[in-house]
């Protein structure tokens with residue numbers, strides 16, 4: 705099974721993931737604190753990007769050792785360049801069983817949204833856990849803004865991902881998918897919070913230059929509209945216009961391995 709990651713791994717994309725890590729650090733830390741088992745000998749962070757979630761996971765659950773896995777060589781290189789003791793990184797496709805020892809805890813944030821067959825992934829990942837180990841998932845279920853530029857941006861990203869059979873709002877379907885995988889669903893919830901519009905627009909304005917040159921985006925979207933959305937995002941990012949915060953809903957699943 706192969707996957708297509710639309711948001712790239714350039715330095716610009718890495719910068720976006722740095723800002724994204726800052727923006728989402730509180731809800732992720734709260735989720736991990738609430739549900740991670742203790743003590744955790746070995747933890748895994750799948751789709752770790754440049755390693756910000758890996759460090760958050762490692763520190764929050766006080767793991768003995770933590771491994772971040774990502775298919776981007778560039779992200780893994782960046783992650784290794786600032787890896788503290790106890791954290792290591794492996795460059796590997798998570799849809800092709802990674803060569804790592806089994807873990808007590810796996811954390812996955814914003815990865816299943818980029819996979820065309822999340823059920824296949826969950827089933828595969830069950831084998832990365834020790835018996836009765838835990839898989840903690842956080843994925844988007846809601847992005848809601850009253851500003852037409854942000855609303856349109858979300859519609860465009862949703863349409864682009866759908867072309868790759870991926871779901872921007874995978875959080876909405878995740879519990880059903882998890883129930884068909886070899887896990888017991890111990891918790892299913894939605895964390896609702898707001899982030900300032902300028903923070904979200906900054907993240908999106910960093911992302912759009914990457915995905916606008918995706919062949920599917922170029923075939924399906926009007927370049928004039930894309931340019932307008934880009935300008936609109938920059939105006940919101942620079943706080944050149946007033947805009948209410950974006951309402952965000954993250955689906956949280958706590959899964960216990962059955963194997």
Ligand SMILES: C[S@@+](CC[C@H](N)C(=O)[O-])C[C@H]1O[C@@H](n2cnc3c(N)ncnc32)[C@H](O)[C@@H]1O
Nearest residue numbers: 707709751752753757774775776797798813814
């Ligand atoms: C949106 S980023 C999320 C990064 C990090 N989990 C976070 O929340 O900040 C998605 C990451 O998944 C990685 N990725 C996508 N498909 C993958 C695959 N099949 N195997 C490994 N990594 C993958 C991408 O390279 C990217 O770093």
